[in-house]
Amino acid sequence: MDPKTLALLDHRHLWHPFTQQAEWVASAPLIVAEADGVYLIDVHGRRYLDGVSSLWTNVHGHRVPELDRALQEQLGRVAHSTMLGLTHPSAIALAARLAELSPGELVRTFYSDNGSTAVEVALKMAFQSQQQRGEHRRTRFATLRDAYHGDTLGAVSVGSIELFHAIYRPLLFDAISLPAPTSPGGPEEEEALSRGLQLLEEHGDTLAAFVFEPLVQGAAGMKMHSASFLRALAQRARELGVLLVADEVAVGLGRTGSLFAMEQVGLAPDLLCLAKGLAGGYLPLAATLCTESIYQAFLGAPEAHRQFFHGHTFTGNPLAAAVALASLERIEAEDVLAQADALAGAMSAALDELSSLPWVSRIRRRGVMVGIDLSQPDGSSWAPSARVAHRVAMATRPRGAIVRPLGDTIVLNPPLVMSPDQGALLVQIVGEAVAEVCG
Ligand SMILES: *Cc1c(COP(=O)(O)O)cnc(C)c1O
Secondary structure: OHHHHHHHHHHHHOOOOOHHHHHHOOOOOOEEEEEOOOOEEEEEOEEEEOOOOOHOOOOOOOOOHHHHHHHHHHHHHOOOOOOOOOOOOOHHHHHHHHHHHHHOOOOOEEEOOEEEHHHHHHHHHHHHHHHOOOOOOOOOEEEEEEEEEEOOOHHHHHHHHHHHHHHHHHHHHEEEEOOOOOOHHHHHHHHHHHHHHHHHHHHHHHHEEEEEEEEEEEOOOEOOHHHHHHHHHHHHHHHHOOOOEEEEOOOOOOOOOOOOHHHHOOOOOOEEEEEOOOOOOOOOOOOEEOOOOHHHHOOOOOHHHOOOOOOEEEOOOOOHHHHHHHHHHHHHOOOHHHHHHHHHHHHHHHHHOOOOOOOOOEEEEOOOOEEEEEEEOOOOOHHHOOHHHHHHHHHOOOOOOOEEOOEEEEOOOOOOOOHHHHHHHHHHHHHHHHHHHHH
């Protein structure tokens, strides 16, 4: 199909996520035809740096020989069977590998296929395990303000991004929202911590679990807190009998400088959610890891009905599991964390320069995750109708990059293997786009 026909049919038949379609259909869509390493290539052959890792998923770049080979080899065996009543080698090997790599004693893996379901699984697991241990009053969850845990209704209930979640409020269950700072350290964080500890004391005995995005609240616009802030809250929650659910769907697998963000927090959660980068950005795959102690709460005779009543049809898909194994192997073999470190360093240097632009009010960074806040030169916000960050993101495209806005924030989150030069170029492109749109 030629690009014109594709655009026409997209406008006629597709409905894009988180998108005002009235705006979408007013311009020609960028149609990605293929990719090469950290570049996406459109139907006209134009190349773009994949500045947000195809929505925070891509780890090793696109079309990676080791991952392609793992996928093809699995295709030559079986593409899909089921985890209900059956099992298969790739899912088994991956679960064993995750048990080795993950922090603490997370020895059990329950598979699903996206971040929202990984969180739903964790919520139900935490709740049911508390119930089956006789903790009947523990029916609620604590969360961090501006949390994002996915778009299904349970995940939305523990989320609190006003813009995404307000309309659905009548459909949701109540959660206890603990204040979260915008950036690490400082009085804002101290205040949030003391209020959070107070709320935990008040509600601790009715809480099943505390659910949080460790270190970086991604969808909130890369809001960040210190490891010590989270450690203090989580430690107190645990003392009060509250289970800890680390949602590492975004931050996991190397995004914040360690394989898992919880390694920096220095505390092992009871449950841990993985998705986005788990299969290297190739295929949908999610995992909810838990401790043996949680798992034990579900054991009993079949007729006692203590089992976990949950499962998705494509759970633990063999193709995705095979690629995930290859991805974990490559992270180690190619020292991808060291590559991410070098990339983060190069981006940091370029971001220091960017921060001198009068329209850049604040920059937050941890590992390869970056939030660039835009404002008017006097520090005040732009009118929402000005769509400034959106226009900046669009202005990076003719310069050869794809980035995404979140409110007035430009988000960068490149593949971990992007070279330091390419990372610096990505930041430079954003700077040019900001100057063009705001200047
Ligand atoms: C993206 C995300 C989710 C949801 O994942 P989906 O695969 O989009 O359902 C959950 N939690 C966090 C922290 C995320 O960033």
